Amino acid sequence: MSGWKRDLPIGLVVLAALIAAPAFGLPRFWITTVTVFFIWATVVSQWNLVFGVAGIFSLAQMAIFAIGGYTTAMMGLYLEWSLWLALPVSGLLAVVFGAVVGLACLRLTGAYVALLTLAIAYILFLLIVTDTDCVYYEGTVCRSLTEGWKGLGRYGDYGFRDLFGRDFHLGNYGLALAVLTLATLFSFAIVRSPMGLAFRALRDNPGYAVSRGVSRFKYQLLVFALSAFFTGLAGSVYAGVFSVIGPNVLQLGLLLFLLSMMVVGGVGRPWGPLIGAALLMLVDETLKEEAFAGYRNIGLGLILAAVVVLLPQGLAGGIDNLARRLARRGGGAPGE
Amino acid sequence: MNADPVPLLRCRGVSKYFGALAAVKSLSFDVAAGEALGIGGPNGAGKTTLFEVISGLNPADEGSIELEGAAIERVAPATVCHRGIARTFQFNAGFDTLSVRENVLVSAHFGRRNRAWPGLAHDRATGELADRALELVGMTERAGHMVRDLPVFHRKLLMMASAMATEPRLLLMDEPVGGLNPGEIDRMMEIVLGLREQGVTIILIEHVMRFLVQLSDRVLIMHHGESIYEGSPRGLTRDARVIEVYLGEGMAKRLRDAMAGGDGGG
Ligand SMILES: Nc1ncnc2c1ncn2[C@@H]1O[C@H](COP(=O)(O)OP(=O)(O)OP(=O)(O)O)[C@@H](O)[C@H]1O
Ligand SMILES: [Mg+2]
Numbered sequence: 001m002s003g004w005k006r007d008l009p010i011g012l013v014v015l016a017a018l019i020a021a022p023a024f025g026l027p028r029f030w031i032t033t034v035t036v037f038f039i040w041a042t043v044v045s046q047w048n049l050v051f052g053v054a055g056i057f058s059l060a061q062m063a064i065f066a067i068g069g070y071t072t073a074m075m076g077l078y079l080e081w082s083l084w085l086a087l088p089v090s091g092l093l094a095v096v097f098g099a100v101v102g103l104a105c106l107r108l109t110g111a112y113v114a115l116l117t118l119a120i121a122y123i124l125f126l127l128i129v130t131d132t133d134c135v136y137y138e139g140t141v142c143r144s145l146t147e148g149w150k151g152l153g154r155y156g157d158y159g160f161r162d163l164f165g166r167d168f169h170l171g172n173y174g175l176a177l178a179v180l181t182l183a184t185l186f187s188f189a190i191v192r193s194p195m196g197l198a199f200r201a202l203r204d205n206p207g208y209a210v211s212r213g214v215s216r217f218k219y220q221l222l223v224f225a226l227s228a229f230f231t232g233l234a235g236s237v238y239a240g241v242f243s244v245i246g247p248n249v250l251q252l253g254l255l256l257f258l259l260s261m262m263v264v265g266g267v268g269r270p271w272g273p274l275i276g277a278a279l280l281m282l283v284d285e286t287l288k289e290e291a292f293a294g295y296r297n298i299g300l301g302l303i304l305a306a307v308v309v310l311l312p313q314g315l316a317g318g319i320d321n322l323a324r325r326l327a328r329r330g331g332g333a334p335g336e
Numbered sequence: 337m338n339a340d341p342v343p344l345l346r347c348r349g350v351s352k353y354f355g356a357l358a359a360v361k362s363l364s365f366d367v368a369a370g371e372a373l374g375i376g377g378p379n380g381a382g383k384t385t386l387f388e389v390i391s392g393l394n395p396a397d398e399g400s401i402e403l404e405g406a407a408i409e410r411v412a413p414a415t416v417c418h419r420g421i422a423r424t425f426q427f428n429a430g431f432d433t434l435s436v437r438e439n440v441l442v443s444a445h446f447g448r449r450n451r452a453w454p455g456l457a458h459d460r461a462t463g464e465l466a467d468r469a470l471e472l473v474g475m476t477e478r479a480g481h482m483v484r485d486l487p488v489f490h491r492k493l494l495m496m497a498s499a500m501a502t503e504p505r506l507l508l509m510d511e512p513v514g515g516l517n518p519g520e521i522d523r524m525m526e527i528v529l530g531l532r533e534q535g536v537t538i539i540l541i542e543h544v545m546r547f548l549v550q551l552s553d554r555v556l557i558m559h560h561g562e563s564i565y566e567g568s569p570r571g572l573t574r575d576a577r578v579i580e581v582y583l584g585e586g587m588a589k590r591l592r593d594a595m596a597g598g599d600g601g602g
Contacts, residue, residue: 194454207429208425208429209442211391211393211423212422213417213448214446
């Protein structure tokens with residue numbers, strides 16, 4: 001368990017800095033951007049459990065996210081629930097959905113898992129954008145269950161406008177940071193528990209793992225279900241922060257952006273998702289500037305290619321190797 | 337050896353087909369508790385397939401397999417492991433990106449019984465079991481090494497330690513010394529003798545005849561999926577059929593001489 005001794009202090013310093021940042025005058029624009037970073041980092045940290053730790057090439061993560069987001073929106077809109085009540089329900093429904101996806105993938109391996117999960121996400125996308133049956137009329141305007149392309153809105157928010165007035169974005173920042181913190185702790189705890197051992201064993205050699213008593217059925221289902229909870233919560237937070245959720249969260253571009261975060265950070269590395277998400281968000285925001293117009297996708301693509309070629313274990317892997325080399329040169333014990 | 341009416345393992349009419357090929361063909365044999373059964377036979381005789389069938393990784397098409405009277409021929413491989421059958425593999429298997437100790441921990445934590453909930457940490461007894469298994473094969477010093485980087489001999493030792501960490505009642509070893517040098521074979525022989533002294537029941541597949549003959553109470557020779565000889569290691573070297581399809585006159589004579597000399601060099 002020596003990993004915690006290194007990671008806990010680092011985590012606490014980062015957390016303290018993120019809590020203090022708004023007080024030290026982080027501009028409003030950046031507070032909103034960092035809030036979005038918190039949401040994507042949450043998604044990637046859980047995706048990493050399935051994709052990196054368990055080695056299952058699932059691309060269903062944004063579908064799970066959408067389930068969480070739409071659940072929150074619909075509960076707010078149709079049941080007039082407080083979003084705070086909808087939050088845990090969204091997480092739990094995401095878990096059920098995640099488990100079903102896991103069940104569907106049970107007999108598949110490798111690229112076939114990627115194909116099936118992508119198909120599931122695409123079906124969800126199509127179901128939403130083709131949803132035009134009126135469930136009720138507002139005046140003469142036909143409203144469908146999911147509002148199709150337009151997406152859902154006017155279901156309220158997390159109440160931060162009433163609480164903080166024009167500083168409501170600080171509430172969103174705090175909520176998203178809290179969810180990311182819990183999600184990160186959760187993923188670290190899972191990776192270092194016997195469950196993490198089972199996931200990694202199945203990833204390395206499923207036949208051998210099974211013959212050592214690890215049930216593939218159980219642990220594959222478990223990793224899908226567990227990683228879905230915080231993904232669903234992230235979807236719910238997203239819905240609350242943006243006050244609108246639409247099928248755009250299911251688009252391929254976003255999925256690939258998040259996948260790049262995982263690859264750049266380091267697939268299967270506990271810190272990878274945070275490092276990758278931070279770097280790519282930063283680069284993306286920079287390249288959005290007028291001066292770089294047209295270079296956004298090229299820039300992101302170049303970074304991804306550079307990391308894949310030069311640092312196959314991602315930035316987290318590169319940092320680990322560097323630290324080990326420095327420790328060795330300094331005569332210190334090569335820590336685990 | 338016949339004191340116990342219910343043998344530890346009982347196979348009756350076990351067959352496994354790959355298309356038209358009968359890799360294992362109505363094979364029947366018993367293994368008593370505490371016994372070591374050696375299995376030999378030419379390449380492609382069906383030895384590994386028999387292990388696949390017993391361990392549940394590739395279930396039998398026909399026949400029954402019982403562990404202490406309980407049917408296991410339709411039981412999932414993870415459950416077969418929980419029931420007490422552990423196995424090593426002809427082709428070195430391992431969890432490549434895990435450390436040596438983590439490899440053994442998988443067995444110690446998941447291999448002994450079904451865990452409804454895997455828990456957030458393994459208990460002290462599990463850790464100690466893993467450490468004892470590594471000690472058994474003399475790999476304590478390499479506990480922190482990544483398995484990917486291990487040489488062949490250490491991979492074989494690790495497979496053995498992993499199998500023993502499941503606390504098996506029956507240990508199946510598939511060519512534990514295949515590809516090893518004489519010094520390494522001697523080391524492996526010491527380890528297996530140690531297990532025998534502990535009373536572990538063993539089924540052992542091996543082409544290295546001196547290893548097979550020295551460690552087995554009884555030998556079974558397979559050919560085209562069938563048993564062509566079952567009996568003492570000594571009788572093996574005089575059996576015309578075994579000499580014809582497997583040993584050859586030269587090897588049979590060398591084994592006879594070695595056994596007469598009280599030592600199985602060859
Ligand atoms: N999965 C499989 N599919 C098709 N045929 C197979 C399969 N596994 C084994 N066989 C065939 O079954 C026969 C028995 O193979 P097996 O591996 O059991 O032999 P073996 O006695 O272990 O040989 P060796 O001494 O070379 O290890 C061979 O003819 C082999 O080609
Ligand atoms: Mg074989």
